[in-house]
Each structure stands twice: as C-alpha cells, then as structure tokens.
Amino acid sequence: MEHSNQKNGPASDDRQPLPAGNHALLASEAKYRVLVDNQTDLVVSLDRDGRFQFVSPSYCEKFSCNESELRGTMFNQQVHNRDLDQVNVAWQNLFTDPWTSQFEHRAQTEEGNRWLGWALKALRDDDQNVVEIVGAGRDVTDRHNNEERARVDLNTLAHAGRIQSMGEMATTLAHELNQPLTAILSFSQASQRVLSEQDLDRDELAFALERIAVNAKLAGEIIGQMRSFIRKDEPRAEQSNINALVAEAMELVASELQHHEIDVDLNLTEAIPNVQVDPVQIQQVILNLVRNSMEAMQSQPVDQRRLLIATRICKPGNIEVTVIDSGPGLDPTIAEQLFEAFVTTKPEGMGVGLSICKSLVESHGGRLSAHQSSEGGAVFNFILPSIPEGDEA
Ligand code: ADP
Secondary structure, three states: OHHHHHHHOHHHHHHOOOOHHHHHHHHHHHHHHHHHHOOOOEEEEEOOOOEEEEEOHHHHHHOOOOHHHHOOOEHHHHOOHHHHHHHHHHHHHHHOOOOEEEEEEEEEEOOEEEEEEEEEEEEEOOOOOEEEEEEEEEEOHHHHHHHHHHHHHHHHHHHHHHHHHHHHHHHHHHHHHHHHHHHHHHHHHHHHHHHHOOOOOHHHHHHHHHHHHHHHHHHHHHHHHHHHHHOOOOOOOEEEOHHHHHHHHHHHHHHHHHHOOOEEEEEEOOOOOOEEEOHHHHHHHHHHHHHHHHHHHOOOOHHHOEEEEEEEEEOOOEEEEEEEEOOOOOOOOOHHHOOOOOOOOOOOOOOOHHHHHHHHHHHOOOEEEEEEOOOOOEEEEEEEEEOOOOOOO
C-alpha cells in the first residue's frame, strides 16, 4: 500500500529524494530569499512595461501595502507627478546598451514625501529583447536635502557676491548710463529748438528723435544687463556658448578696463561645443577673475597691463576658459589657500570671490585652478564639461 502510494499519490512524490542539482537550487534560492527579505534597500522585479512582478518586504513596508496588492501595478504609480517625465526618460535607457538606468524621484510613502534613488538593470533574452527589469532603490531623502541646502547656500552666497561686484561697478555704470542720458537730453533740446523754428526741418527732427530712441534703448540695455546680473533667480541650466558668455561679461566691465588702461586680448576658439550652465553664474566667475586681474595689475605701469582671455576645447569632452594677466602673480604666502574663503591680501578684500567661483564651477561639474604664468603674472583657468555633439538641442 505504502509502496503503491509511493508510486501514485502526491504524498509519495514528496518523499522521493530530489536530484542533487535541485537541492543546490533550493538552497541557493533560500539563501537569496533571506538576502532579499532582509534588505533595507527596496528590491524589485518588473516586466518590460514597468509592472511589478516582485517587490521585497522592505518595499511593501515603505509603501505600507502587501506584495499581492502591488503585483501587476505600475512602477510609475508611486512616482510623484512632477518627476514622471524625467523617470520616463530615464526608463528608456533600459532598452539600449548598457541596459541600465539610474534615477531619483519623489514618492508618497508611509513616512511622507521621500526621495527614492533607483539603479535598475534590464535582463534580455538571446535576441536582446528586454524580458525583465530588476534592481534596487533606497531612500536618498537626507542626501537630497543636504544637497538642496548646500545649493541654496551657494546660490545665496553667489548672489551676495554679485551684489558686491555691482557695488564695485556702480561708479563706472553710472558713468556708462550718463552717456546715453546726456545724448537723450541734448537731442530732445535740439528737437524743441527745431519745433520752435518757423521752417520746421522734418529731417532734422526725425534724426533727433531717432537718436533719442537709440540712446534710450542703450540705457535700457545697460540697466537690463545689470538687473539680470544681480537678480536672485533660481539657478537654471541652459545650453550656452562659452564665447558669448565671455563676450557679455567683458561688455559689463568694458568701461572699467578702459579706465584702468588695460589691453584686452580675446582668443576665443570658434566652433566650440556648448555647455549646459547657468549663464549668470558662469559670467559671475569670469567677471570675478577679470576683476581680480584688473586689481592685480593696478600696481603695474600702464603700458604693461595686459589681459588675455582664451577659450579652447580640451579633451575629453571639456572646454577651458583661461584668464592670464600681467600683474605681479600670486602671493606665495596664500598660494595654498587661494580658494578658501576669507583668504585675501587686499586691505579692503573680503577674500570670498575665488571660493564662490570654485563652488560655482564645481556645481557645474567643472574645476577651477590657478598657477603662475611664465612671465610672472597669474593664470586662472576653469574647465566645464561640454555637451557631446549630437546631444545639443
Ligand atoms: P579678494 O579679491 O576679496 O581678496 P578673492 O577670493 O577674489 O578675494 O581673491 C583672494 C586672493 O587671491 C586675493 O586677495 C589675491 O591675493 C589673490 N589673487 C586673486 N586673483 C589674483 C590675480 N589675478 N593676481 C594675483 N593675485 C590674485
């Protein structure tokens, strides 16, 4: 009976010894199960459309629901609306080499609104069709908040730096504004005179009015440039041409440079790839370096004040901006701490300009450095990652 049971009934099958391979398989499955069940990271398996096939207990705990409820629902249901587009874009990376995707998004969890960071990988069949997506996520809210705080601090500091620069520029800006305003005044007086004459010279009147309009526009542009430079906007990343940023920054200091009788040489590489930057912040860096050079060269005879600004492509995938002056060069006593805050050799200096520049450049994924030029002046250069060709909008 027992024998027949063994042959036919399910109970008998249970008692049959498993092939050795199956034992190993069960043991390894149990081992991985223990690993996954005790993970604090959120482990998931999804189908190619993003439907949950498996979620770890840690995931269920995070969203306070059970696995059977989640199975078959969409991964992006948990994604905050504002991050959906970005997650959808990142998701597409799973379908091309290297078949992985990393992204972060906000989600409404048991503990409230949290940031989750994911690293997902697509599994493929022999024909390279994606059949499953597996990966892990973790709560990155604390790191996110710290980064956000640092970003806000840097933004506030950068803003304070720009206001300080504006203060330094105020005299020359007032002078710059004075020119179009004087022109407006004299052309309007000329118009009044023309109007009071018996034979109204329409051409002369038209010319004067046109000059008034041109000068008013110029004054408006000067004010506009100033306002956009000191405004405290959220930093924004824009595809920008570094040569255009250098040229605009140089316009802002043109009259100061002229006043100090500094010879300026721009050596800008044409057809330079774009950079993804906040234009105001990068102009702030350029202006700071130029102003430092200007101040350093004040001790030099006027015929020896030269400033060179160059841009070039440097490999791999970077562009470089170099500012070289003919000043006395870097003071060796502070060379090591040049980029630290409150390091200055100037009696009136704050010593924060270069530390702000360094943080701004680094927040764009770049690097700022300095050395002595072979002729004795200072060389400051910063590199920024450029947008790869083909990725430009
Ligand atoms: P500050 O201009 O208020 O001193 P910065 O952080 O901009 O603050 O500069 C720190 C110091 O770096 C300056 O005091 C100066 O000693 C040195 N430095 C910066 N740029 C130059 C330069 N072009 N030539 C020589 N020294 C420079």
